């Protein structure tokens with residue numbers, strides 16, 4: 001099998017010299033060879049205007065490769081204690097060295113319920129903030145927090161994330177970190193100014209298949225990576241119309257506001273990681289299409305009583321919104337979003353290269369994924385992914401399989417939370433930074449812009465302001481330990 005690099009550290013070491021050739025392909029081939037010609041052709045023919053990159057704010061500098069300031073105990077404040085916030089609370093309480101010191105929800109009773117839960121777990125009772133839309137600011141003004149975790153509806157993420165940065169905390173924001181381009185830039189700039197990290201809580205990037213696929217891709221199992229497909233295909237219809245599930249109907253209301261790929265990040269981010277996006281390559285242009293909006297209205301027609309408030313709503317977002325995204329090095333990504341139609345769950349999670357392919361969600365064996373890679377496979381027959389996944393199992397899964405089993409979403413939530421706390425307690429560079437987060441969330445506003453232009457390509461801004469050319473570690477990390485709690 002051709003190996004590009006034998007370890008993540010070796011990969012970054014080699015990045016300093018792009019002539020360094022591992023067996024098979026050299027990094028020069030990977031970054032500057034045949035695909036670069038395709039990239040030029042793509043940019044020249046796209047017709048997309050070059051995205052404006054605003055000048056860096058005075059006194060600011062890049063957050064790429066910036067380590068967390070080291071702390072022994074990570075003091076955490078939570079904003080938003082609905083389904084997700086309460087779901088993540090258990091692991092914030094149980095990860096070694098984390099302490100939930102403050103909890104906030106506009107609904108004060110939810111803050112009380114969260115504080116009760118922490119106290120019932122035998123931990124010090126966090127202080128409660130709630131009762132108004134200013135409660136989160138009061139928490140930020142009052143508490144000395146190392147980390148703020150935000151799990152409110154999408155429309156609040158930008159303002160709350162920015163306020164938390166300005167209060168001097170690092171910030172983990174649920175998907176997406178913001179929904180407008182200027183807001184994404186504002187979070188990049190504020191992170192650079194405050195020297196605090198803001199990152200997307202992209203739990204699916206820590207899925208066992210996703211992390212093994214990433215390591216296979218980096219190790220050259222699929223040859224030169226040329227394309228990938230990911231998405232968020234989840235039939236949310238019953239939850240969207242379930243009174244009380246999404247507080248004040250916030251998620252259904254978004255489908256009345258715009259035609260957009262609201263939430264492609266769970267499928268896009270793992271593909272972007274495998275392609276070293278912002279770490280050797282970058283997203284350059286995006287073209288979006290939307291199918292007709294039928295699913296939500298059809299569901300309402302069949303299952304929702306006529307006197308329900310949703311009958312005043314008109315659903316305009318397309319059921320399937322597809323983004324085709326090209327990269328500077330000539331790769332293609334298809335990112336999909338569909339939460340409005342009947343279908344089994346899938347994030348697609350597929351990567352293709354000159355020597356093979358990985359496809360998830362096809363049920364080939366216990367991993368749910370199948371592979372085909374030369375020269376280990378031949379004969380035009382798919383193989384279940386279990387043998388390769390075992391060979392490429394990420395150290396986080398090898399080390400944390402036991403404790404992760406108690407966490408949400410098959411364990412990847414716990415692994416994400418453990419890793420953030422571990423990196424803060426050891427003063428490491430975060431796996432996911434504000435540039436990754438902004439790039440992965442940019443399809444939300446850019447899909448709107450492309451669809452408004454009748455499916456014309458639009459440019460993806462370079463949020464790194466040129467730093468993307470430097471190879472650096474990310475999710476394909478080197479094993480380190482969690483410090484003991486003293």
Ligand SMILES: NC(=O)c1ccc[n+]([C@@H]2O[C@H](COP(=O)([O-])OP(=O)(O)OC[C@H]3O[C@@H](n4cnc5c(N)ncnc54)[C@H](O)[C@@H]3O)[C@@H](O)[C@H]2O)c1
Nearest residue numbers: 080081082083084085105106107151152153174175246247
């Ligand atoms: N990563 C994942 O796997 C995952 C899974 C589910 C949800 N999410 C994300 O989590 C976020 C929350 O989703 P949810 O399903 O928990 O929604 P939810 O409606 O259940 O919870 C939102 C909570 O935010 C509170 N809130 C609203 N405005 C507030 C404000 N101004 N200040 C403080 N609190 C406020 C609400 O009272 C509610 O308790 C969304 O961004 C969603 O996309 C992520």
